[in-house]
Amino acid sequence: MSGLVFYYNNRLPCAAFRILDAAIKLNGEHRVISEFNEFAIDAYVLADSPTSRIVAIDFDNTITADVDFYLDLIDAYRCHNWEPIVCTLRDNDDENLVEIHDKLQDAGIRVYTTDGKKKRAFMLHEGISVGMWIDDYFPGITQFGTPILLRNGIEY
Ligand SMILES: [Mg+2]
Known part of the structure; x- marks a missing residue:
């Protein structure tokens, strides 16, 4: 498997990113770029609420692109008192939920299914601010x- 390319371009400090960055360096195959190039980027890392301890990770083509890496990352966030979700x-279909929990070998992680709705507005409507997003599809x-x-x- 060739390494994944993570996009991150945020001028303010983001503690959640430091944990991801450390996991990427430990992994050794993946890397971070700051230039926006849709053809090169596998996952977008977007800083959001500076006070939230929640890291929202997409499933399809994000976690599924390297499940072992994300299992380690989820552990790392928990060790540092972040809540990965x-x-x-x-959609909220049982099959979807079973597949996601099976793949993560973890029934404890919170899973939010937006059924096609924009994730940020959906989560805010649930009363949840997200500190950082990791997602292959920023739209x-x-x-x-x-x-x-x-x-x-x-910027487009
Ligand atoms: Mg995806």
């Missing part, structure tokens, strides 16, 4: 031109 555009998080995208260097 799964947030997916899938699933929020609309184009919103402050969170601009703040993370995505």
Whole structure:
């Protein structure tokens, strides 16, 4: 398997990113770039609420791109008192939930299914601010031109 490319371009400090960055360096195959290049990027890392301890990780083509890496990352976040959660555009079907929990070998992780709705608005409606998102498809998080995208260097 060739390494995954993570996009991160945020000028403010983000403690959640430091844990991801350490996991990427430990992994040795994956890397971080700060240039926006849709053709090169496997996962977008977007800083959001500076006070939230929640890291929202997408499932399809994010966790599934390297399950072992994300299992270690989930452990690392928990060790540092962050709460990793799964947030997916899938619907709330039992099969989806079983598949996700099976793959993560973990019934404890909270899984949010937005059924195609933009993830950020969906989570805020649930009363949950997210500290950082990891997702292969940033348009699933929020609309184009919103402050969170601009703040993370995505300007179109
Ligand atoms: Mg995805």
